[in-house]
Amino acid sequence: MSTSAIILAVLAIAIAAYALARRKAAGIAAAETGKLHSMPSYHGAYGLFWAALPALLALCAWLILSPILATQDMRSLYPDDLGPQLSAFPGVADDMTRAIAEGIRRMPDAVRATVHQMPIAELSPLLAGLGVPVASAAQDWMIPAALQRIAFDDWSRLAMTIVVIGLALAGAAFALSRIRLRLTARNRVEAVIRSFLVLASTIAVLTTAGIVFSMLFEAMEFFHMVPITDFLFGTVWDPRFAAAGTNASGQFGLVPLLAGTLYIAFVAMLVAVPIGLFAAVYMAEYANNRVRSVVKPLLEVLAGIPTIVYGFFALITVGPFLRDISADINGLLTGTYGSFIQAQSILTAGLVMGIMLIPFVSSLSDDIITAVPRSLRDGSLGLGATRSETVKRVILPAALPGIVSALLLTMSRAIGETMIVVLAAGIAANITINPFEAMTTVTVKIVSQLTGDLDFTSPQSLVAFALGLTLFAITLILNVVALYIVRKYREQYD
């Protein structure tokens, strides 16, 4: 049976168990004197869980373990020496054998019976005809291994079907046999539900662990090929794709990428912080309710626009606009109409990213400013300070820790931003201080290294994980510091 059919069968058994258990409990309640400990529906759920959970757990375990065991079983038929190309990568041999097995499965039975006598050269075109391309490095010994694999998989599937459905039936029978007047069905069902809740809440932890470990493992593999010091302190980024057979792997210097990332984020902050802060102050301290109720949602629209739209805006409108206007300025000043701002430049990317961050700064700061208690404002105004003096001398100092942490969060957002820089910052890894030229960022390089052909054994692909780890570490530090500042320096006014 296919996996989905097994799942459906288990669910059907579980639903039947629910109905039977519920009826039995209701029958017991009617027949015997005394009161059921739990309502019949809880007895039903008790039956349902007993039927479904052990069976589904066994199914999961089987699906995870079976391919691992099958591969080991298959490898027992490999020759001791896999040959010059494959001995370094037994995983590749596994993939090829699996592909051959997959192809043989699709063959009509008559052909399949003759497969074990064929050499690979004869089999490959047959398989290709069935839509399973086999790499040219395939060897003759892969055919018996593939047949072994098929046998193991067939056996495993049959055994899995029997075991899982048997478990479901056994669970249902067990639950039905346990049902009596004083069975504490509700408590048991609730305990199961509660463990589901705990499980769900650990998903967040698992995600974090997944992020850290997946990137760590791949990055470690990269650092086996390229020394970590070359990566962290290298000033040249030039991951030329190595020709087959050579050991040249290119230069992977982080410095130009990190410089570009920080420079663009800095320009973005130069745009976003003054505009966002002044807008927040105006909205919190000056604007009346009517203006606020119109302007605030409008500014927040900017936050709801996907970053790809900003990227497009930068690429199509802002970049050419800056280029043309720089040509005009140049023409007015020197008489030669050459543009000194490139269409893809730090300024373009930073400006557009700054626009994207305005609502981020303003709504975070707005919350913090309005959290400063009324009494501080009234006190300051009562002593004769103007509104702006109140803002500058009383409110901003009181809100400072919150604002600093908001700015750090904004910075982390700017560093991790991808689509704007992919479209507007350029891909040349320069180091320059001229904001009118193109520079590239960590995120751009992650994207460009991982789109197109992927090879999890080449440093050109793996470097993306090292870059991702760097990005994750930087943003994590910024977030933690932001949290720390708020906790440590926040004034408690209540």
Added chain:
Amino acid sequence: MTDATLRSLPTAAPTSAAPPRRDIGLKRRYGAERRFKAYGIAAVGTGLFFLCWLLYTVISQGYTAFWQTEIRLPITFAANIVDPRGTGNPDMATLQRANYPKLAQDAIVAKLGIDPADRGAARDAAALVSANVRAELRDVVASDLTLIGKTQEVWILANSVVDSGVKGQFDLSVEESRRPLNDRQLGYIQQLEQDGALEQRFNWGLFTFGNSSRAEAAGLGVALIGSAWMMLIVLVVSLPIGVAASIYLEEFAPKNKFTDFIEVNINNLAAVPSIVYGLLGLAVFINYMSLPRSSALVGGLVLSLMTLPTIIIATRAALKAVPPSIRAAALGLGASKNQMVFHHVLPLAMPGILTGTIIGLAHALGETAPLLLIGMVAFVADYPATPLDASTALPVQIYMWANEAERAFVERSSGAIIVLLIFLALMNFFAIILRRRFERRW
């Protein structure tokens, strides 16, 4: 205010003339006040200006994408071309191979009254029609085999250059060699327009076609279906898990190191750059679990993990907003803690949870970066039937078109952005309605 109080103080020098007012720098301070306020207004104005500029750019470049120039031609489905073996019932392979561009060329040459011997003129006329005519006419014949040998009026797509020209997107007054349409072709276009055989019709293809390297035949069909699959997966995966996790953390969890740790984790995940989730998906779902690359399933799972913190944070806020008296009342009447949560607290928190979920979904719908890493930048022309098939997503399609050089693709990507923004606006609007309508204030 200050000088008014000074003047009205009765104790100040009752007899002598009022002393000269002390200069307390009021003028300067009021000036500073006015400037400060002006900065605030300028900041708000700048923000709004950027918003308008952005929307104006997208809309002004994109609204024309919803119209497409088409040409109505009386196509003669000549039997010797469509069905060369004369079986009367050609199979699909024969239909695939037939020379449809020839049919279209014959039709347009006849329509314009060009001498068929004038090769140059015929070529210019045929160039007005999209190269996609092959697929279009094949579909027409395949759906109705009785057409073979007959003549039928068919609306076919014009070439994207003609489309741009008719929409006035490039300057037709420059000299002939420097524009993509020559004078003869412009004459043909005018002639067809006067006949009513060339007009701009609503561009259904934008919503139904798959991707194509020809702008006029490229559409969002695959992307819309891919995005719909992904939103479904995000909803199915992250809503139950998110709600369950929040219920545990908000209602059951004891205050200890472990729950603190979970909480810190969730807050951090909410601030992790989205591209990192793409790396996670690539390493775990594709490399380790070997799920198919560029499938909607992987995209949906990655976006689910990304949306989870948003949903958890919103759900916890909604649960917190339910007053403790409800809980006390339920427990007091003998409900178990589970019953209290699932029968009383959760239904009351539902509007808030759904609002948060919709906003999370809207966010996921517009997300691009993680999808690039899991291979959704693929050229997909066929509809994905299951979430395991290769597909693409709305924002990724925008990204791919934005990288194309042709003018017609700029129009298409702006049009796609308008579609995306309309979806987002609808979702946010729905969330606001939900909040206004159902959220209780306690």
